[in-house]
Amino acid sequence: MQKKKSFMLLFAIIMVLTTVLSACGSKNNENPGNSSETTNKPATDATEQPAGDGKADTSEEVKIKMLLVGGKPIDYDLVFGELNKKLKEKANATVEAEFLDWSDWTQKYPLKFAANEDFDIAYTANWAFYSDQAIKGGFMELTDELIKANMPLSLAAMPAVAWEQSKVNGMQYMVPNNNPEVTDKAVLIREDLRKKHNLPEVNSPESFANYVKTIAANEKGINAYNAKAADGWKWHELDQILLEQQNEWNLVDYSMPLAYKLDDATGKIFNVYDTPEFKALVTYYKDLADNNAWSKNVVSNKNDVWQDMKAGKTASYAHTLGTVAMNLAEMRREQPDVELAIADLTPDKKKIAAISTQNGFAIHATSKKAERSLMVIDLLQNDKEIHDLFMYGIAGTHYEAVGDDKFSATAGTPNYTGFSNWGANSPMNRKDAAYPVEADAIASAWQSKVYNFDLETFVFNDANVKNEVANVGNVMLRYAIPLEYGLIKDVEKGVADLNAQLKAAGIDKLQAELQSQIDAFLASK
């Protein structure tokens, strides 16, 4: 008995020690192990595989894990089941996607990389941590060999400039989407309410102010304008239109208030908060806020603005042209009695062409299935059948094909939409047959005003100034957002406070660093 007991005890102690040791051990070993793996991986991949017939070995079936942003579509299993049949046929691979919901993807996305979770393809974009993750080593470098060996279709279809634009520090980390568009924003308004109150057409900042003020004064229970200001975005959601487009400026990075003029070939950087244009804009916002154009609690708002608009609780909001056009089509389909319109507040200004990094797919740095992942991306983007499945779902269920390049929505459309499959955008994209003609008209008018400039492809590397970037970001959230939503009584003092805080946070150092990088970039052109 006594012996048995002490044996049990010994066993327990051994168990305890092994768990503790293995916990320590794995922690110590894993990371250095990974580091050598990641640095070597692309090189070995590149040299080993194409040695044969230039194509990777596909005899073994693999499962590719994808990280996508957005809510999981209702018919995910159905569509991906069908998609996997095709992918298995063509690349002997199947995909399985994980979805990071829109509500908290900004928090989860970096953690997936930090925890080195097991996934192969990640959706990425210039607005979704692309350069940040690339610099931190989250993505695998896509060498020319890798691309040549595994992506024949993309190589043929993608313009060289798209590849060039998606390089970070001269290295390729992304398969960009292949779909030139303009990223400028427009405002979606309630045309029926505008007509009801006999307002002139909304096509300038002034007429927009007139519209929202009238709605706010006369329509009870409706927010004239709404935004989701509490999600960590550091700007007023009209800033892109009223600050950037209106003044023909371009912000280098949305995490800091530094911009240059589009037509300034020397790329001189300035602090936008310290300009008379900004002060005028804040005064404009203040006037709207004082007239109850938006809720006093707008910075605590956590609702989806488009859903609010559909429910008739919001009378305007700002988004990219493509999104508002889709909203418009959706509303026409679901509530034909509500009339919406797209308002372009800056019709005559220069437009910036979307750079290719607006959407794309990257390979996780520690993925062991890089070649096959690239093949899958190649097919998603360029194989008509697979592209249609991935982008629009199953024909007849989720969409109705109209010719080769259009589709019309069906009752099943909402069951397969709303996530970032845009990385596979390509000239094969179908257009919504119900796509509003006015959006098309605006888009083609914008295309004619597209302005190309050298700094388009510039990417800021913040490694030397991350303290300043963090502090400036905090100042923007704390001082700029309340100021822009008209919550600070004294505009004059608010702007002065904001700039004083920015100075303390090191905006000058940030500006100097950025300017030197831009100068070097322009000199190398």
Added chain:
Amino acid sequence: MNRRGFIGYVIKQRTLLLMLTPAVLFFLLFAYVPMAGIVLAFKQFNYTGGVFGSPWNGWDNFRFFFESGNAWMVTRNTALYNIAFIIVNNVLQIAAAILLFEAVGKWFRKISQTVMFLPYFISWVVVGAIAYNLFNYDVGTLNSILTAVGLEPVDVYNTPAYWPYILVLVSAWKTLGYGSVMYLAAIIGIDKEMYEAAEIDGANIFQRIYRITIPNLFPTIIILVLLAIGNIFRGDFGMFYNMVGTNGLLFSYTDVIDTFVFRTLTTSNEVGLSAAVGFYQSVLGFATILLANYAVRKYDKDHALF
């Protein structure tokens, strides 16, 4: 037995040691092993190097916190909120425990205890949503009542000065039931004979509470307060984040170290900076608890933690 030394001792005390194992294991795994992560505070983190392989960068990560001008404000907020929570919550919990102890009627006691305990189980996310529905300007309950009786609506979400009161109140509401259980247990442990003797001597209920219950609670109070003081530089993240969110206007009154770190990590994605601030919190917390314990020792050696 003696000759077998340590092994003999282990065998002799095996039951107690085995009972101790889960606690030791817990702290090893969740407190001591992760401590190695402190090195991140002195590193420029990247994925390829990971926690231990990333290059060192000295005190660089600390610069942002102290140069931001926020260090003093968030440290002050954290400490002041925690001091307010410790005082208010403990006083209320002790009062509630005494009332429950003195209350007559088993049913009344059980029901009131349950009602007090209930908020403890509500997640902060839900509490945040409830608060938003109470306080929001356009359709909040509070403003609906105020306007219905002809008063001016109040703009709670844009007025920082209200928030210290709201937060202290919410914290008290949420922790009252849980805390009072501990004090109630301590009161029940007090020797009944003392109360009987006092009653025979003609002491009324207030005298009994003041002369017997409270003095006997002192050791419990000191231990609980000392433990709380160790965490005085750690803000209750769930509470502050869900109640305030990223409402920049309120930060001057509501930003605590933890919410500040969270924003820095998620909007700028810099692990090293956050680790640096966590390190700073730990050092401050360690110093405070040493100091508090020293003060208690001076006052009464038996009541000190160590």
